[in-house]
Amino acid sequence: MLYLAFPADLRERYAESTWLVYDKQVLETTFAPGDILLLSTWVVPHRAEQLQVIHRARQEGARVIFVGSKEDETDEWKRQLCSLGVYDFAFFGDEVVLGVLDDFIEHPRTPLDVRTYVDDSVLRTTNEEPVVVEEVKEEKVVLQTTEPETASVRPRWRRPRWGKPSPSTPERLQIVQPRLVVVVGLWPRAGVTAITYLLTKLFAQHLPMRSVACVEHPRPWPRMWDYFQLDERMSAEGYRHWTVDGVGQEIEVDGVDLVPLSPGWTGSTDGSQPMVQYIFRQMRKPVTLVDVGAQVPSDMLLGVADRIVCVLDCDPTFLSIAELGNQYRMLTAQYGESMVTVLNKWTRYAHYDDLFEDAVRVPYLDPNTMQQALWAGRFPDVSAWASELHELTERVVKPLLPTRVGG
Incomplete structure (x- = not known):
C-alpha cells in the first residue's frame, strides 16, 4: 500500500x-x-x-x-x-x-x-x-x-x-532496527539508576562493543559522571552535553557509550523535544537506554520508546500514597503495551506482587558487588547474577535485541 x-x-x-x-x-x-x-x-x-x-x-x-x-x-x-x-x-x-x-x-x-x-x-x-x-x-x-x-x-x-x-x-x-528503552521510577529510592545500569550491562553482553548507549536525562540530579569517575577520562570543562549544542559527546566505558550530564548540572528542564531529536540522531546504535530517575518524563519521550521500564521499590509505605497509585494506573492505561513493571529489591517478606500484573521481580542484590563497581567506576559485574536476573533478561532484554529487517 x-x-x-x-x-x-x-x-x-x-x-x-x-x-x-x-x-x-x-x-x-x-x-x-x-x-x-x-x-x-x-x-x-x-x-x-x-x-x-x-x-x-x-x-x-x-x-x-x-x-x-x-x-x-x-x-x-x-x-x-x-x-x-x-x-x-x-x-x-x-x-x-x-x-x-x-x-x-x-x-x-x-x-x-x-x-x-x-x-x-x-x-x-x-x-x-x-x-x-x-x-x-x-x-x-x-x-x-x-x-x-x-x-x-x-x-x-x-x-x-x-x-x-x-x-x-x-x-x-x-x-538493524534500533531500540529505545526508557527507565523511570515513581517514588524515591526505587533504584532506577541501578536497574538502568543492570539493563545496560545485560544488553552489552549480547551485542558487539559500543552497540549500547546510556543517556542521563536532564531532569534528575546528575550521578553518572561521579559513578564512573569520568574525570579520569575527560576534562569536565571540555565536555559538551547535548543540552549545550544538541550534539554532545559520548564517553566509552566497558564498551558502552555514556552520555552523562556535566558535573554540577543544576538544570531541571525536561528538554523533551531537543532530547527526542538528539536520541533519534544518535540511534545508529542498536540499543539506547535513558535513565529518567524518579520522575515521569513527558509523553513525547515515552511515546517514542520501544519499552518503558517502570521501577518500583518494595517499600510498602509507598503503596498507601494514593497519588502514586493513580500515577501508576495512568501509565499502565496509556503505555501498557510497551511498559514492563520491575519490582526492585524483591524479598520473600513482600506479599503484594499480585497488585502488579505480570511484573518482573529483581531481588535485593549483594550491596558489596554494587559498591565495588562504584569504587572501580565501572558497570556492575552481572556474570554471577544470571539466575537472579534471568526474568529481567527474558522479559526486557531478549525481546528487544535488534533483528535485521529489510531496508
Whole structure:
C-alpha cells in the first residue's frame, strides 16, 4: 500500500493509494511490511513528530520517502534521515516535481546512492569485502520540471512493480532496527539508576562493543559522571552535553557509550523535544537506554520508546500514597503495551506482587558487588547474577535485541 502524507490529492495519479490529509491522521495510521509512506513536511510540519512517524513506520517494516521544503534542507538533516534508514528524500521550493516522486516510488535508493550522508560503518555492511567505488555521473532523462498549467497530458507514469524483484535486481541493505528503552521510577529510592545500569550491562553482553548507549536525562540530579569517575577520562570543562549544542559527546566505558550530564548540572528542564531529536540522531546504535530517575518524563519521550521500564521499590509505605497509585494506573492505561513493571529489591517478606500484573521481580542484590563497581567506576559485574536476573533478561532484554529487517 502507498500512503501519501501530501498536501494535494494524488490518488488518481497513484492508483490504489491512501491519502493522509493531516498530521494526526498520519500519527494514528498503522503501517505494514511492504508499505510505502510518502511523508511531506507540509502535512507533518514539526520535526519531533516527523521523527516519531519515521521511527514507527520503519519499525513496522514500511519504507519512507521524505519530501521537504528547501528551507529545511541541510546536510545534518539528510544524515539523520539516513541514520533512520530513509534514503529517498527530496527538497523543493515553490513547486514539487512529481517525476522525482515517481522515480523514488519505483526505484528505491540504497546507502551507496547517498553515501555522502551515510555512516561509514553502514556502508561497510553492504559488502563482505572492501571494494573500490567509482563515482560515475549518469545522464538521466528528466521529466518536465513543472507541469504547465495548460498541459492536459501528465508526465509518463510507470506503475510500481509490487511483485518479487527480478534476479538482476540487487538486494537492498539489511538495516538493524534500533531500540529505545526508557527507565523511570515513581517514588524515591526505587533504584532506577541501578536497574538502568543492570539493563545496560545485560544488553552489552549480547551485542558487539559500543552497540549500547546510556543517556542521563536532564531532569534528575546528575550521578553518572561521579559513578564512573569520568574525570579520569575527560576534562569536565571540555565536555559538551547535548543540552549545550544538541550534539554532545559520548564517553566509552566497558564498551558502552555514556552520555552523562556535566558535573554540577543544576538544570531541571525536561528538554523533551531537543532530547527526542538528539536520541533519534544518535540511534545508529542498536540499543539506547535513558535513565529518567524518579520522575515521569513527558509523553513525547515515552511515546517514542520501544519499552518503558517502570521501577518500583518494595517499600510498602509507598503503596498507601494514593497519588502514586493513580500515577501508576495512568501509565499502565496509556503505555501498557510497551511498559514492563520491575519490582526492585524483591524479598520473600513482600506479599503484594499480585497488585502488579505480570511484573518482573529483581531481588535485593549483594550491596558489596554494587559498591565495588562504584569504587572501580565501572558497570556492575552481572556474570554471577544470571539466575537472579534471568526474568529481567527474558522479559526486557531478549525481546528487544535488534533483528535485521529489510531496508
